[in-house]
Amino acid sequence: MKKCLFPYSYLCTDAQHEGVPAIEVNNLSVNYPHKANVLKNIAFSIKGGSRVALIGANGAGKSTLLKAIVGLIPIRSGSIYIYGHKAPSAKHLVMYLPQRSEIDWQFPITVFKLALTGAYIYLGWFKKPSKENEVAADLALNLLGLSKLADRRIGELSIGEQQRLLLARAMVHNPQLFILDEPFNAVDNETQNILQAVFDRLKGEGKTLLIATHGKEHLSEHFDDVLMLKEGELITKGIIS
Amino acid sequence: MHKAFIGIILASINCATIGCYVILRRIAFLGEALTHTLLPGVVFSYLRGMHLYVGALVASLATVLGIGLLTSKDEVRQDSAIGVVLSFMFALGILMISIKKSFMDFGSILFGNILGVTMGHLILVGSITIIVLNALYWLHKEMELATLDPVYAQLIHVRPKMLYYLLLFLVAVSVVSAVQMIGALLTTALLIVPAASAALIARTVMQMMLIAVAIAITGGLAGLYASFYFEISAGAAVVITCSALFFIVFLFKRGSARFRRSIYNQS
Numbered sequence: 001m002k003k004c005l006f007p008y009s010y011l012c013t014d015a016q017h018e019g020v021p022a023i024e025v026n027n028l029s030v031n032y033p034h035k036a037n038v039l040k041n042i043a044f045s046i047k048g049g050s051r052v053a054l055i056g057a058n059g060a061g062k063s064t065l066l067k068a069i070v071g072l073i074p075i076r077s078g079s080i081y082i083y084g085h086k087a088p089s090a091k092h093l094v095m096y097l098p099q100r101s102e103i104d105w106q107f108p109i110t111v112f113k114l115a116l117t118g119a120y121i122y123l124g125w126f127k128k129p130s131k132e133n134e135v136a137a138d139l140a141l142n143l144l145g146l147s148k149l150a151d152r153r154i155g156e157l158s159i160g161e162q163q164r165l166l167l168a169r170a171m172v173h174n175p176q177l178f179i180l181d182e183p184f185n186a187v188d189n190e191t192q193n194i195l196q197a198v199f200d201r202l203k204g205e206g207k208t209l210l211i212a213t214h215g216k217e218h219l220s221e222h223f224d225d226v227l228m229l230k231e232g233e234l235i236t237k238g239i240i241s
Numbered sequence: 242m243h244k245a246f247i248g249i250i251l252a253s254i255n256c257a258t259i260g261c262y263v264i265l266r267r268i269a270f271l272g273e274a275l276t277h278t279l280l281p282g283v284v285f286s287y288l289r290g291m292h293l294y295v296g297a298l299v300a301s302l303a304t305v306l307g308i309g310l311l312t313s314k315d316e317v318r319q320d321s322a323i324g325v326v327l328s329f330m331f332a333l334g335i336l337m338i339s340i341k342k343s344f345m346d347f348g349s350i351l352f353g354n355i356l357g358v359t360m361g362h363l364i365l366v367g368s369i370t371i372i373v374l375n376a377l378y379w380l381h382k383e384m385e386l387a388t389l390d391p392v393y394a395q396l397i398h399v400r401p402k403m404l405y406y407l408l409l410f411l412v413a414v415s416v417v418s419a420v421q422m423i424g425a426l427l428t429t430a431l432l433i434v435p436a437a438s439a440a441l442i443a444r445t446v447m448q449m450m451l452i453a454v455a456i457a458i459t460g461g462l463a464g465l466y467a468s469f470y471f472e473i474s475a476g477a478a479v480v481i482t483c484s485a486l487f488f489i490v491f492l493f494k495r496g497s498a499r500f501r502r503s504i505y506n507q508s
Binding site: 070071072091092096098102103104107108109110113114117120121123125126128129153169 | 380393440
């Protein structure tokens with residue numbers, strides 16, 4: 001983990017992350033302005049280096065839980081720790097891939113440049129990306145099968161290619177914890193296979209993955225643990241055979 | 242005349258560059274609002290014997306802050322907030338003019354007076370151009386990321402909200418700098434049209450800014466010549482030239498897309 005000379009956040013430091021749970025959530029409750037108890041007293045712990053599925057029907061609270069973990073929405077009560085740090089101070093250790101719609105895909109930027117934005121967290125204000133950052137972006141694009149599309153505008157990509165590009169950016173960011181919101185949604189088989197291969201590689205590198213998914217097939221094959229949400233409550237933790 | 246040329250070039254540079262982010266952020270309506278809401282500030286300055294641009298800048302900044310506050314908790318949509326603030330401020334300006342009982346005193350603000358540009362104006366516009374270009378250069382990657390992916394920008398503490406307010410401030414000062422050249426009513430066009438033209442063909446934000454500046458300067462100089470030789474409104478001539486360039490770029494893009502499709506179909 002590199003130190004930032006002029007970090008975006010003073011909290012960007014060489015934080016230790018070994019030997020502590022990747023995520024520890026205690027009695028978490030979340031409300032929306034128009035809806036109470038979107039999440040109710042959620043509590044769980046995820047071991048570092050594991051791959052965990054977050055499953056549940058539409059509206060169960062999966063996306064809300066993921067957004068709460070990364071600090072994108074305020075919580076009503078409870079606490080969240082990422083590698084032993086309170087969630088806001090561990091932003092550099094975690095990468096969140098939302099469902100695609102958050103990005104402006106008509107923005108004039110190339111595939112390579114978008115992947116490169118994953119390095120910004122290490123640069124801070126005023127600094128330009130270095131050759132090292134560009135090499136990391138090239139490697140990530142190569143791994144995700146996007147090298148030939150590096151000079152294309154992001155709006156020219158298919159849905160599957162866009163999803164792969166977001167994961168390429170995440171790999172340039174190189175966090176310890178990947179939080180992915182339905183990465184397999186509406187993507188083709190080729191993309192699913194590539195994503196699965198990359199997730200296997202990341203697990204091999206000791207990274208932790210929390211993946212929200214609809215699919216209940218092959219859970220025990222691909223995941224070490226499962227969290228099941230129903231109507232904002234955690235009803236199951238453990239592999240479903 | 243040479244002061245007018247320098248003035249229009251400087252105003253074109255800062256309006257066209259910041260106009261790119263106005264287009265990318267989809268806040269063209271805000272640019273329109275700023276050119277109208279500076280009116281009460283100008284009138285107030287006139288009535289108090291102050292420099293008109295002090296009032297214009299204060300009114301623009303008040304507009305930006307008002308819109309920012311109304312939309313900060315997402316209770317009011319941005320276009321609604323802009324409409325409300327624009328209506329209020331413009332009506333306030335008209336009210337103040339009606340109290341003064343003279344509409345002609347503010348003609349140069351509404352319609353511009355580029356041939357009346359002084360060295361003081363050039364220093365003001367030049368300073369604003371330096372501020373805008375420096376901000377866009379040093380904060381290029383952050384502004385780009387905050388526009389492209391505000392969620393990721395927020396995650397890594399790039400502070401997209403702060404950058405949004407900074408952008409609004411830069412738009413406000415750019416608008417004020419251009420008002421003297423082509424007038425409040427047409428400054429929106431210098432902000433929007435060159436950037437919209439560039440957006441049709443640029444592949445990156447940097448390309449977009451360079452193309453927008455080229456179009457703005459071309460339109461500005463051509464409009465100035467036209468106003469001199471044909472004795473017509475400089476502001477209108479500048480905007481019509483920029484708009485003509487937009488349509489040329491639009492037709493070129495359509496034509497080249499059709500040409501590429503026909504080549505593909507033949508092969």
